[in-house]
Amino acid sequence: METANLKVFRYQPGMDAPVYRDYDVGFQKDLSVLKALFLIADTHEDPPAFRRYCCNRGQCASCVMTINGRMRRACATQLQKETTLEPAYGYPVIRDLVVDFGRKVFSPPDHYTKLMEGSLVLKPPRRKFRKERSVQLSLREDICRRCESKECVEACWLSKMENLEDQFGRRLGRNASVDQLICVQCAEAFCAESCPTGAIAIRQGSVMGINPLLCIGCGICMDHCPHGAIFLNIERGNAVKCDLCEGKPACAQICPHGALQVFNL
Ligand code: SF4
Ligand code: SF4
Ligand code: SF4
Ligand code: FES
Known part of the structure; x- marks a missing residue:
């Protein structure tokens, strides 16, 4: 069976810096990122923390995280063979992929910014968007x-x-x-x-x-x-x-x- 490699952001308050851990899961067509996280939780000794689904239908946004550099709903995003998972940009990380959606941090200065109480926030990358205005x-x-x-x-x-x-x-x-x-x-x-x-x-x-x-x-x-x-x-x-x-x-x-x-x- 083909495998998919997930590189997952791991962090908990008290750590100096986040680390990325590799996990392999069996690759299946139409496997969502959220289901892959459940597979990891069932089969690995040290799985990452993530929000369990609420609607599982792409509606409630409780499973939002950064998937290969873009914020996406994990339940509605198909797993790729190489997938990097990070917490949602702009919200304090409680642990691993779990963020505090109640506290948005405006314009953090660096890619990782440590907050006062030890939690950390990821800054969204800026993409150049220019168009001919017609x-x-x-x-x-x-x-x-x-x-x-x-x-x-x-x-x-x-x-x-x-x-x-x-x-x-x-x-x-x-x-x-x-x-x-x-x-x-x-x-x-x-x-x-x-x-x-x-x-x-x-x-x-x-x-x-x-x-x-x-x-x-x-x-x-x-x-x-x-x-x-x-x-x-x-x-x-x-x-x-x-x-x-x-x-x-x-x-x-x-x-x-x-x-x-x-x-x-
Ligand atoms: S930045 Fe604006 S358009 Fe983009 S996902 Fe957030 S609310 Fe929607
Ligand atoms: S004015 Fe329109 S195009 Fe310009 S930043 Fe605001 S929403 Fe975007
Ligand atoms: S009614 Fe006018 S201001 Fe409102 S969305 Fe349409 S063009 Fe824009
Ligand atoms: S669990 Fe509701 S959008 Fe993914």
Whole structure:
């Protein structure tokens, strides 16, 4: 039988530095990383600590860890023959692959940063994300009349902006202004560079959007967007941002003064 080699991050508070231990398991097609960890727990004397599954269906995100450099749900990720497992980026490690999801650490300075109480946090790597910007939505300040009815915000709300919180945990209300919601489609997109799962990418045409199947709702992109244009959907637990309504911006279509304009650059 073919084997898969797992290189697993091991750490517990009190150790000077983490170590990586090798484990071999029988390789089967469609074996998830989480199931491989259960096999290791059943067959090895010193297995790593990991979170036992809750939903086992890729829904609850309790099994999120860093798999070959990307944050992924372990129950929904197929095992590769060479797999490196590390704890989720940006959260204090309690032990091995188990992190404290209740305490996010913003921008740790080094790859491994030791926290005061001896636990340790892994910094997400930055990936260069550059694109030719060919389409942009802008609010023309000279045309916008700041109407009280805020039909633009209402249109955005109906299309996707319900049940959202900003990066400070403030609920987004219908009294938001539309320029708070618009993504300017940066050519140098810090949001996409910072996303540990690669969920932010060019999606429709040349517009950047978030793939809800890859997003784990960690909120790291929200901290990196200089325009505060990414929000967390508190019902679904994933990030949401303006994606120009797939090329037909609802806000621009409804504005009676034509203050929201799409530019093809
Ligand atoms: S919340 Fe943002 S950074 Fe985290 S996975 Fe989703 S898109 Fe990526
Ligand atoms: S979400 Fe923010 S960082 Fe990302 S492209 Fe839009 S404005 Fe730029
Ligand atoms: S283009 Fe769509 S998602 Fe973006 S601000 Fe306008 S209505 Fe909202
Ligand atoms: S156990 Fe729920 S997403 Fe993996």
